[in-house]
Amino acid sequence: MVIMAEPFLELSMISQEFLEEGRNNLAIRDLSLSIDEGEFVSIVGPSGCGKSTLLRILQGLISPTRGEVLYRGSPSLGVNGDMGMVFQGFALFPWMTVRENVGIGLVAQGLPKSEISRSVAFYIDKVGLEGYEEAYPRELSGGMKQRVGIARALCMEPAILLMDEPFSNLDALTSLTLRDEVLMLWQDPEMSVRTIIMVTHIIEEAILMSDRVVVLSRRPTHVVEEISVDLRRPRDRRHPDFDRLSDRIFSLIS
Numbered sequence: 288m289v290i291m292a293e294p295f296l297e298l299s300m301i302s303q304e305f306l307e308e309g310r311n312n313l314a315i316r317d318l319s320l321s322i323d324e325g326e327f328v329s330i331v332g333p334s335g336c337g338k339s340t341l342l343r344i345l346q347g348l349i350s351p352t353r354g355e356v357l358y359r360g361s362p363s364l365g366v367n368g369d370m371g372m373v374f375q376g377f378a379l380f381p382w383m384t385v386r387e388n389v390g391i392g393l394v395a396q397g398l399p400k401s402e403i404s405r406s407v408a409f410y411i412d413k414v415g416l417e418g419y420e421e422a423y424p425r426e427l428s429g430g431m432k433q434r435v436g437i438a439r440a441l442c443m444e445p446a447i448l449l450m451d452e453p454f455s456n457l458d459a460l461t462s463l464t465l466r467d468e469v470l471m472l473w474q475d476p477e478m479s480v481r482t483i484i485m486v487t488h489i490i491e492e493a494i495l496m497s498d499r500v501v502v503l504s505r506r507p508t509h510v511v512e513e514i515s516v517d518l519r520r521p522r523d524r525r526h527p528d529f530d531r532l533s534d535r536i537f538s539l540i541s
């Protein structure tokens with residue numbers, strides 16, 4: 288008897304319509320995608336094709352017009368509490384300190400203060416922001432703001448981290464450092480996150496970080512190709528296969 292393992296996370300025949308200028312337009316059409324536990328998957332595609340929408344559907348912030356999201360074999364209804372989100376624009380509250388921004392989800396859950404303090408301190412240390420607990424977002428560099436965004440997501444101890452162009456608002460050097468740090472957190476046994484799904488428009492970033500790159504088409508969006516990245520980690524931009532993969536993905540998008 289063959290026992291089929293159920294997919295960890297699955298988008299099954301997802302379609303999404305949006306009301307645009309008084310008409311229902313199809314943004315995503317019959318999109319199916321399966322993600323394994325422990326995978327780092329990047330999603331790339333033409334501008335405006337629906338990458339962020341797809342993350343919102345995965346998390347349950349949008350209910351798709353047709354199709355369903357399956358999580359551990361069951362339909363996922365409503366917001367999935369096992370997922371955390373990291374945003375391109377950081378989405379920090381400017382009137383809150385680093386400590387308050389990181390702990391906001393735990394406060395909303397009504398956990399005891401001592402537990403919140405312990406957890407917040409742990410994740411602030413993990414992202415290298417110790418000493419900045421009482422700073423406000425305006426006092427932080429872009430990279431530090433995104434560290435707060437990452438710590439806030441990790442603090443909720445999600446199994447899956449969704450990242451929407453997390454390094455796009457950062458300078459090149461800061462992006463390099465933060466990419467490495469996210470990879471280290473992903474492989475850190477003290478972290479709850481095992482699976483990462485990242486939207487990016489930077490092909491090099493997708494190859495440097497992911498196990499698999501999912502290439503989406505123009506609207507109405509569907510999966511054009513899924514490309515496994517078998518390069519040894521840590522990845523080297525100068526590896527001869529790097530450009531081959533990069534050219535392949537670029538030709539599929541353009």
Ligand SMILES: Nc1ncnc2c1ncn2[C@@H]1O[C@H](COP(=O)(O)OP(=O)(O)OP(=O)(O)O)[C@@H](O)[C@H]1O
Binds near residue numbers: 339
């Ligand atoms: N709430 C909404 N109402 C109407 N149209 C929407 C809504 N949300 C998204 N869209 C449209 O759906 C399409 C996909 O948007 P989305 O932001 O998901 O694309 P994207 O691939 O993430 O874009 P970018 O590459 O610019 O980051 C766009 O054409 C957008 O205008």
